[in-house]
Amino acid sequence: MITIEEARRIILSAIHPLGGEEVPLLQALGRVAAEDVVSPWDIPGADHSAMDGYAFAFASLSAGPLAVCDVIHAGASRDEPVPKGCAVKIMTGAPIPPGCDTVVPVEDVRLERERIFLRGEVRLGDHIRRRGEDVTAGARVIPAGALLRPQEIGMLSSLGRTAAQVFRRARCGVLSTGDELLQPGSIPQPGKIINSNSYSIAAQLLEAGGEPVMLGIARDDREETRRKIGEGLQADLLITTGGVSVGDRDFVREALLDLGGEIRFWKVAMKPGKPVAFAMVRGKPVFALPGNPVAAMVAFEQFVRPALLTLMGHTQILRPVVRGVLTEPVRNRGERPHLVRVAVRLAEGRYQVAATGEQGSARLSSLTSGNGLVKLPPDTALAAGSEVEVQLLDRHFEMGAP
Numbered sequence: 588m589i590t591i592e593e594a595r596r597i598i599l600s601a602i603h604p605l606g607g608e609e610v611p612l613l614q615a616l617g618r619v620a621a622e623d624v625v626s627p628w629d630i631p632g633a634d635h636s637a638m639d640g641y642a643f644a645f646a647s648l649s650a651g652p653l654a655v656c657d658v659i660h661a662g663a664s665r666d667e668p669v670p671k672g673c674a675v676k677i678m679t680g681a682p683i684p685p686g687c688d689t690v691v692p693v694e695d696v697r698l699e700r701e702r703i704f705l706r707g708e709v710r711l712g713d714h715i716r717r718r719g720e721d722v723t724a725g726a727r728v729i730p731a732g733a734l735l736r737p738q739e740i741g742m743l744s745s746l747g748r749t750a751a752q753v754f755r756r757a758r759c760g761v762l763s764t765g766d767e768l769l770q771p772g773s774i775p776q777p778g779k780i781i782n783s784n785s786y787s788i789a790a791q792l793l794e795a796g797g798e799p800v801m802l803g804i805a806r807d808d809r810e811e812t813r814r815k816i817g818e819g820l821q822a823d824l825l826i827t828t829g830g831v832s833v834g835d836r837d838f839v840r841e842a843l844l845d846l847g848g849e850i851r852f853w854k855v856a857m858k859p860g861k862p863v864a865f866a867m868v869r870g871k872p873v874f875a876l877p878g879n880p881v882a883a884m885v886a887f888e889q890f891v892r893p894a895l896l897t898l899m900g901h902t903q904i905l906r907p908v909v910r911g912v913l914t915e916p917v918r919n920r921g922e923r924p925h926l927v928r929v930a931v932r933l934a935e936g937r938y939q940v941a942a943t944g945e946q947g948s949a950r951l952s953s954l955t956s957g958n959g960l961v962k963l964p965p966d967t968a969l970a971a972g973s974e975v976e977v978q979l980l981d982r983h984f985e986m987g988a989p
């Protein structure tokens with residue numbers, strides 16, 4: 588059986604970023620730049636005052652107190668040179684007028700009969716934001732491949748942009764399989780359970796920036812499974828859950844083969860999540876995830892999310908791994924690496940890590956009460972106080988005393 592890392596390598600070698608598209612600026616948030624963004628101009632476009640204050644020629648200070656002869660508000664400008672012996676009142680962001688080279692803030696000045704007296708020391712060039720000191724014309728401000736965060740969105744708008752060229756969002760088919768499944772909203776009946784996988788998986792997709800396409804439920808029938816998977820291949824990527832193990836009515840692998848798919852692996856040495864397959868079918872990546880709700884979500888984290896992020900141009904595709912300290916012992920008696928669901932707290936500047944109780948692969952509560960995974964090798968017991976690496980699934984952790 589292959590390892591998680593080998594499986595991920597196989598997947599990533601088959602996945603390449605989708606193309607780009609132009610979107611309005613705010614829709615570019617969280618997306619990846621598909622172009623180098625070059626500034627058309629200097630920012631600031633001229634020397635500006637960095638303070639509400641007075642602008643003057645430093646050299647004229649020696650001739651005694653300066654007379655205030657004009658005021659320049661933000662948004663205004665003065666082209667006429669400021670005469671010797673004069674200062675102009677100037678607001679933050681207003682351009683420094685000709686004849687001035689220094690600004691002193693209002694709070695450092697005493698004003699008497701329209702003359703200014705300086706309280707402290709002043710140096711030539713104080714409190715001026717130089718033309719181009721933030722961005723120079725022609726500079727590459729945002730490289731292709733950068734994640735567009737709020738600060739990049741602000742930068743793009745200051746370059747005059749109202750749209751950005753970004754990698755396309757991946758449309759991802761989500762198909763559940765199983766005769767026992769009822770859609771949410773139904774009343775549970777004997778032998779039936781509610782299809783939660785479609786929703787947990789779609790939510791994981793949305794969280795990672797993908798676009799879920801809900802394909803509903805395929806009954807445990809080879810023909811129906813093949814048909815629904817075939818429909819799902821219109822998306823950029825397809826995810827199925829269930830029906831990929833060794834049960835009498837597990838038809839997902841057969842359906843993939845019927846469609847001419849090439850199964851690149853089936854079964855990975857991990858718990859939960861062993862019965863998982865990855866196939867390329869008509870050029871599209873298909874992830875056949877296990878049916879058990881925790882196994883499906885954990886397998887999504889290990890395999891689908893990195894692939895999805897790669898499709899959408901991201902280069903940082905793995906969850907952050909942090910080191911933490913176990914507050915209770917953990918043990919893996921099995922022969923596969925166990926991805927233990929844990930809750931991570933931040934207390935006294937350290938990550939404190941505890942397993943989320945019973946770890947059955949059908950117990951969704953082992954995930955709802957946690958925010959991380961610890962990979963425990965086979966036949967391993969760790970005592971409380973041991974250091975472990977935690978894959979942080981989210982940063983919604985309880986904060987203890989600093």
Ligand code: AMP
Binds near residue numbers: 781829
């Ligand atoms: P399977 O691999 O199809 O045998 O499914 C394994 C287990 O996962 C069974 O107990 C199923 O009832 C459960 N399961 C399968 N699909 C879903 C789903 N969409 N939502 C919740 N549980 C599921």
Ligand code: MG
Binds near residue numbers: 764829830
């Ligand atoms: Mg099934």
